Amino acid sequence: MNRTIELLANKGQGKIKLDLKYQPGIAALTIHNPKRHNALSGKMMVELHHAVSELEHSIIANNLVALVVMGGEQSSFCAGLDLGFAREHVHSEDMSLAMNELMHNTLERISRLPVITMAVVTGGAIGGGSELITAFDFVCMSKTAFIHFVQTRMGVSSPWGGMRRLVNLVGRKKALLWMAGGCRLTAQECIEGGLADLIVGKDGECLNASLLFLKRFLMVEKTNQRVSSNAVRGMKKLALRQMKDGDDWEYEKKIFASTSLSKL
Structure with a gap:
């Protein structure tokens, strides 16, 4: 994986921004x-990988309880792989x-962060x-936002663990x-x-609504006192024990390799 990170590190445009002190107890990405x-270039994939590593090592030091993830400038949440980057590199x-192994690993680690995670979805979440949406505990969407599963329309399967997580979420x-139906x-x-x-x-209301939703994990409403961060993180860890192990990259890789890679 280190070799993949080296190959992708400076490829494409865009960036991942991580603020560990966005609000008391809340980080923002x-x-x-x-x-x-807000499609992901190779450079952004590496930055996302590093941001998740920084989160994993900073949760206790920053007393974090929650993470909000949003798209830049509210244009879209994330349009998946940056096809311009893919065609070039x-x-x-x-x-x-x-590349897909790196993203599979990164999204699995997001799904297993011991904090409450929330996606703030404006515009589209595509491919x-x-x-990525399936990796979060909670999702807030604006009325006009949408989620589009275009994978089979591009001739590929689910390369980043999304199908497995979606089955756990919705059946x-x-x-x-x-x-599979490209809905x-x-x-x-x-x-x-x-x-x-x-x-x-x-x-413009999506982020504030998300922060208000997360307040229950941070403050006791009647007393306005801080909830135990350790207790909330402990609950998240207990919930994660009910999920299937994320050790199926080798299987998903075989399935993905059997589909058309030329259209990426």
Whole structure:
């Protein structure tokens, strides 16, 4: 994986911004590539990998309870893989698989962070962005936001662990329908299907609604006293024990390799 990080480190545009002191007890991560609807370049994948590592090592020191993740400039949450970057730099099956292994590892680690995680979704979460959505505990969407599972329409399977996590979230039949069927889901459909937790009227209201939702994990409403951070993190760890082990990269790699890699 270190070799993959070296190869991708300076490829493409955009950046990942991590603020460990965004609010007391809350860190914020921004996927910032608005000119490409916040799609992930190789450079951004490496920065995301490093940001997750920094989070893993800073949770106790910063007394973190929650993480919010959003798209830069509210243009989109994340449009998945930056296809411009892919056309320029991803020219072999080995490179594609190495890149996807990195993202599979990074998203699995996001899903297992011992803090409450929340996606703040404006615009679209498309392809790899839809797989990223499945890594969060909670999802807030603006009324006009959508999630589009375009993987099979691009001739590939689910390379970043999204199908497995989606099955855990919404059940096998619905996950198969949505992902294999290439569904484009409105915010209301995501709420009704169990993928999202909040809908707000406007893009600009999404972050504030998410922070208000997270307040219950930080403060006791009646007394306005701080909740034990260790207790909340402990609850998250207990919840994670009910999830399937994320050790199936080798299997997912075989499935992905059997699909068309040339269209990435």
